[in-house]
Amino acid sequence: MRFFAWRTATALGLVGLLIGCARVSETSLLLFSTLLPATLVVDGQLLQGDMQLLPDRTGTMTVRSQRTAKTLQPSEAAPLVSCVGQLRYSATMHGVIDLRCNAGVETELRFNMLSATRGYAYGQTPQGPVSATFGLNTREARAYLTLPPGKQLVDTGDSYFFELR
Numbered sequence: 001m002r003f004f005a006w007r008t009a010t011a012l013g014l015v016g017l018l019i020g021c022a023r024v025s026e027t028s029l030l031l032f033s034t035l036l037p038a039t040l041v042v043d044g045q046l047l048q049g050d051m052q053l054l055p056d057r058t059g060t061m062t063v064r065s066q067r068t069a070k071t072l073q074p075s076e077a078a079p080l081v082s083c084v085g086q087l088r089y090s091a092t093m094h095g096v097i098d099l100r101c102n103a104g105v106e107t108e109l110r111f112n113m114l115s116a117t118r119g120y121a122y123g124q125t126p127q128g129p130v131s132a133t134f135g136l137n138t139r140e141a142r143a144y145l146t147l148p149p150g151k152q153l154v155d156t157g158d159s160y161f162f163e164l165r
Contacts, residue, residue, distance in 0.1 A: 034117050036135040038063055039162065042105060043127045044148035045080050046164035050088070051134035053117065059087035061097060061134065066163075080105065085132075087111065097121055097132070120144035138162055 033080040038051040040063045049063035064082045083101035090096060097109040107130055111121035118135035128148070138155055141162075147153065153162040 008062065011108055036117055037161070038134040039136075039145065040083060040099075040130070040132045041145050041147060041164070042083065042099075042107075043080060043103075043125060043131045044151070046153075046162060047080060047083055048161055049082075053087070057089040057095075061085035061099070061132070063086060085109065097123075099130070101121070122127065122146070 008045045020031055021121040030035060033055070036051045036053065038049050038061050040047045040049075040061070040118050045065060047063035047065045049061070051059060051061045053059040062082070062084050065080055081102045083099055083105070085097040088095055088096045093113040097111055099105070099107050099109055105125055105127075107123045107125050107131060109123035109130060110120035111119050111132070113119040115135075118140075119133070120136070120140075120141075121130075121132040123130040129146045131146040133144050136144070138153070138161070142153055145153065147164070155161055156165050
C-alpha cells in the first residue's frame with residue numbers, strides 16, 4: 001500500500017512538473033514577443049491592428065476595420081470587420097501568413113522581412129489583390145500597400161495608421 005501511494009505521488013509530481021514547464025515555455029514566448037503595428041488592404045478595404053512576432057519564428061496578425069455599416073455609402077458592400085492571420089517562416093527572411101476574415105475571405109499571403117521586425121506581404125483573393133505591412137510607419141508602408149483604383153491613403157496624424165479615401 002505504501003509503495004502504491006509513493007508511486008502515485010511521484011507520478012502526480014512529474015505531471016505537475018511537465019505542466020509547469022509547458023506554462024513557463026508559453027509565458028517565456030509571450031514575454032519575449034514583439035508587438036508591431038500592422039496594416040492590411042483586402043477586398044478594397046483597409047484594416048489595421050497588430051502583428052505579434054514570437055521567438056519561435058511564428059506570429060499572429062490581428063486587424064480590424066474602423067468602418068461600420070453606418071459609415072458606408074449605399075453602393076458599397078458590407079465591410080470586413082476583422083481578420084486574423086497565423087504567420088510562419090519558411091526561410092530566413094520569408095514565409096507565409098494564413099489569413100482568415102469574418103466575411104469568409106481566406107487567403108495565403110507571402111511575406112518578406114525587411115529587418116527582424118519590419119516586413120510586407122502580398123496575396124490574392126477572388127476579388128483582387130491583398131497587401132499587408134507590419135512594423136512600418138505610414139511613409140514606409142505606402143510603398144508596399146496595393147490600393148483599389150481611385151483610392152488613396154491619408155495620414156491620421158498617428159505615424160502608424162491611415163485612412164483609405
